[in-house]
Amino acid sequence: VRWMMYWIVFALFMATETFTDLLISWFPFYYEIKMAFVVWLLSPYTRGASLLYRKFIHPTLSRKEKEIDTYIIQARERSYETMVRFGKRGLNIAATAAVQAAAK
Secondary structure, three states, X not given: OHHHHHHHHHHHHHHHHHHHHHHHOOOOOHHXXXXXXXXXXXXXXXXXXXXHHHHHHHHHHHHOHHHHHHHHHHHHHHHXXXXXXXXXXXXXXXXHHHHHHHHO
16 A cells, blocks of 8 residues: 555656656756655655655545546546447458459
């Protein structure tokens, strides 16, 4: 559970870091602060990732659980429909190519 919390917090950190690097990388000691933050997240003594996960991420995910589940169901349905559509298109292309090869 501890590692799951760490990787979730770290993934969110990496996603936000992509944008913040462009905006505030000029700040003095920016990279040192970033490195200290990652060490703080990872350290078993400070348990920074667990703290952030329990105070901010878990309550947010709990509040939006139904919404997230709805999006997952929609994505599953859309992905199935997309795979069927591409499968049909691929079979049509393969059939056309086979007919053309046989005609030659």
